[in-house]
Amino acid sequence: MSESLTLDKPRSPRRPAARRNNFELYSWAFMRISGLALVILVLGHLFIMNILDGGVHRINFAFVAGRWASPFWQFWDLAMLWLAQLHGGNGLRTIIDDYARKDTTRFWLKMLLYASMAVILVLGTLVIFTFDPNITA
Amino acid sequence: MTAVAEPTNDTSQIPAPEGSVTITVKILRFNPEIDNEPHWESYDVPALPTDRVLNLLMNIKNYADGTLSFRRSCAHGICGSDAMQINGINRLACKVLVKDLLAKEGKQTTVTVAPIKGLPTMKDLYVDMEPFFEAFRAVKPYLIAYGNEPTNERYQSAADRERFDDTTKCILCACCTSSCPVYWADGSYFGPAAIVNAHRFIFDSRDEAAEERLDILNDTEGVWRCRTTFNCTDACPRGIQVTKAIQEVKRALLFKRT
Numbered sequence: 001m002s003e004s005l006t007l008d009k010p011r012s013p014r015r016p017a018a019r020r021n022n023f024e025l026y027s028w029a030f031m032r033i034s035g036l037a038l039v040i041l042v043l044g045h046l047f048i049m050n051i052l053d054g055g056v057h058r059i060n061f062a063f064v065a066g067r068w069a070s071p072f073w074q075f076w077d078l079a080m081l082w083l084a085q086l087h088g089g090n091g092l093r094t095i096i097d098d099y100a101r102k103d104t105t106r107f108w109l110k111m112l113l114y115a116s117m118a119v120i121l122v123l124g125t126l127v128i129f130t131f132d133p134n135i136t137a
Numbered sequence: 138m139t140a141v142a143e144p145t146n147d148t149s150q151i152p153a154p155e156g157s158v159t160i161t162v163k164i165l166r167f168n169p170e171i172d173n174e175p176h177w178e179s180y181d182v183p184a185l186p187t188d189r190v191l192n193l194l195m196n197i198k199n200y201a202d203g204t205l206s207f208r209r210s211c212a213h214g215i216c217g218s219d220a221m222q223i224n225g226i227n228r229l230a231c232k233v234l235v236k237d238l239l240a241k242e243g244k245q246t247t248v249t250v251a252p253i254k255g256l257p258t259m260k261d262l263y264v265d266m267e268p269f270f271e272a273f274r275a276v277k278p279y280l281i282a283y284g285n286e287p288t289n290e291r292y293q294s295a296a297d298r299e300r301f302d303d304t305t306k307c308i309l310c311a312c313c314t315s316s317c318p319v320y321w322a323d324g325s326y327f328g329p330a331a332i333v334n335a336h337r338f339i340f341d342s343r344d345e346a347a348e349e350r351l352d353i354l355n356d357t358e359g360v361w362r363c364r365t366t367f368n369c370t371d372a373c374p375r376g377i378q379v380t381k382a383i384q385e386v387k388r389a390l391l392f393k394r395t
Contacts, residue, residue, distance in 0.1 A: 015275050015325075020352055024361040025390055094362075098322040 027090050034087045041080045065133035074128055081124040089117045146180050150200040153183035158246070160184050160235065162193050164205070165251035166261050175258065177249075186236035190223055190248065194230060194262075207262035214374060217310030221262050222251040227312040227372040253315035255324065269311050272327045276335035276353055281346035297342040304337040304382050306375040313369035313379050319362050326362045327354065329369035329379045336382040339389065351390055360386050 050056050067073040092113050100106035153159075162182050167175035180201055182193050191212055198205045210216040212231045219230040224238065230250070240246040256264040282291070307330065314320050314328035335354055339347045354360045360383055369379035 015271075015358075019356060022355065024357055024359065025355060028361045028387070029391065097357075098319065098362075 031087060031090060034083045037079070038083055038087060041076065041083065045076070045080060065131070068128065068131050069133065078125065078128050081128070082121065085117050085121050085124075089113060146178060146201055148180050148182055148197070148201045151183055151196045152200075154185060157183040157185050158239070160193075160239075160246040160248060162197065163247060163249045164194075164197075164261070165249075166205070167252075167258055168204070168260060175251075184235045186234070186239065188235045189231050190228075190233045190235070190238075190250065191219055191230040193235070193248070194250070205262075206260045215308060217308035217374075220253050220310040220312045220315070220374075222249075222253055224249055225251075227253055227316045229310060229312070229374045232374055253311060255315045255317070255321045256311065264311075264315075266311060268324055269314055269328065269330065270309075272314075272331040273309065273334060276327065276331050276350055277346060278331075278334040278338065280338065280341070280344055281349070282343060283345050291343040293342055300342070301337050301340040303377055304333045304340075306377050307333050307337070308375060309334075310374060312372040312374055313377075316368040316372040318366060318368065319364060323358070323362070325358045327358055327360075329363075329383065332360055332363075332383050332386055333377060333379055336386055339386065347389075351386070354386055355390055360390070363387075 049059065068077075093110060096106055096109045096113065100109055159181050162180045163177050164180065165175045166172075166178050180197050182196055184193055191209055194205065194207055194209075198207075207221065207230070208218040209231065210218040212219075214229050214232040217229070220227060221230055222228075223230065223233050235248075238246060238248050250262065252258045252262045252264050256266060256269060258264050309330060311330060313333070314330045317326075317329055320326050320328045332354060335350045338344045339350050363380075363383045365380055365384070367380050369383075370377075370381070373379055
């Protein structure tokens with residue numbers, strides 16, 4: 001209480017002025033759209049991998065190589081990778097914003113999050129596009 | 138909760154009218170001059186089923202312990218002073234009847250009363266409302282119109298008035314904002330009450346500053362923090378569809394229409 005009483009101008013706004021950028025709006029809309037797309041992509045992926053014709057037991061190197069020979073499955077897996085990473089990353093960003101108590105903790109947790117997102121995105125994309133079916137063990 | 142018996146307070150001076158039952162009122166008390174942290178105290182209070190929780194608090198204050206502190210003003214559910222957590226739910230003490238809190242036949246009734254969360258408790262049941270009003274002021278909750286003043290009233294059709302009727306009912310009691318988990322975790326979030334009061338002017342056909350307010354609420358601490366948990370709608374003593382109002386502001390931002 002004493003803090004608010006010693007203020008010079010107690011009624012002056014204490015919030016920074018609105019920044020007029022739509023980042024939060026787009027990230028909110030992205031969560032809705034990517035969520036819908038992920039339902040189809042992930043459930044489809046699980047169905048093909050685990051249930052359809054023999055299920056998980058037929059998965060081996062040849063099976064994966066055969067799938068990635070088709071640009072359709074390359075694109076499916078790429079979309080799933082990017083959407084899941086960005087969707088999950090954005091969700092964690094909001095959770096960090098909510099629950100980190102200090103600005104420094106918030107900053108470093110976010111840096112850790114962004115770094116891990118970047119590593120997984122780059123590595124996953126690289127594997128999908130540079131996959132060599134004739135690799136020798 | 139530990140098994141340690143809580144100290145009971147002498148409440149024998151409270152008049153017990155005919156037909157009253159004795160119920161236990163547990164209050165989360167805190168005196169910043171003595172206590173390091175809040176603690177529970179129990180009071181056995183005679184109560185009529187038609188009494189309100191505010192009557193019980195007044196009786197405790199008048200007959201048992203004069204140091205009990207809480208806000209109340211009109212005592213008729215319109216000033217919004219006596220918002221508190223009653224049995225864990227944010228309510229106005231002057232609108233909750235004892236008959237709705239009574240335990241099953243033959244069981245002892247216990248009513249817990251605590252200050253609303255998310256705002257700093259200053260003593261017992263009253264909190265510092267300044268952060269709440271700061272968010273309220275930040276959305277410019279007043280009519281802004283440019284151009285020449287009309288010589289008569291600013292007319293409005295019944296349909297235009299109906300558009301924002303629900304959010305005009307707000308009494309700024311802070312029940313909604315202090316029930317919001319996002320507000321508990323992050324006090325710089327505007328909170329439901331400020332958004333409700335922005336909604337009241339954004340959708341008013343006579344007002345010309347909808348863009349300004351939408352810009353304010355489009356920011357990091359604005360409407361996009363809302364997780365639609367509906368705590369605010371459940372808490373509102375005026376029955377405002379708070380979450381719906383917040384969603385309407387989101388929709389206005391998404392599709393640029395008011």
